[in-house]
Amino acid sequence: MEPMDPVEPVEPVEPMENIPVLGGRHKLSIESFAVTTERMELRYRLTPPLPQTLSDSDSDSDDGDDEGPYVFLALEADDDVGNEYLDSGGAFGPSADGAATEGSLSVQPGPYADARSVTLRLTLFDGTHEETRSFTLPVD
Incomplete structure (x- = not known):
């Protein structure tokens, strides 16, 4: 089977906002979903922001934003x-206002x-807790 020709971004059919994840410690919002011939991309926002990890050489940093376990995210899919x-x-990082992680x-x-x-x-894993959230979206 051949991949489709490029298409415009597809917005989620229903709002997908403030979904509790990671034991309710964070809220997930799906911002957009884009489809091209090469890939499908999900944009998300997590509040409060995810902790950032420190390398051993940075462990003397004192900025407080790095507390908590690193969170691993993975995406897989299948079609109809x-x-x-x-x-x-x-990719991910802090939002412009620092209130969330966007990725x-x-x-x-x-x-x-x-x-x-x-x-x-979408699978989220923080070292002790793993959970998967599923979303079905149109691609045509």
Whole structure:
């Protein structure tokens, strides 16, 4: 099967805001979902912001934003006709106001021509607690 031609960003059908994650310590909001022939990208926001990790050489930092365990995020997907899509990485960082973590995660390849929807599985792991949230979104 061949991937689809490029398409415009797809906005979530229903608002996906303030979903409790990581034992209720954070709230997840899905900001947008974009589809191209190469990948599908999910943009998200987590409040309060995720802790930032420190390297051993930075451990004498005293800024307080680095408390708590590092949180690992991964994205996988499958579509309505059985094709699978694998995590291809992402990026994240503090929001401009510092009140949240904003980021994006992608899966590859882009959706196949016969796919009409994709179920994304976002996994969050903080070293002791793992949970997966699923979202089904249109790709056509």
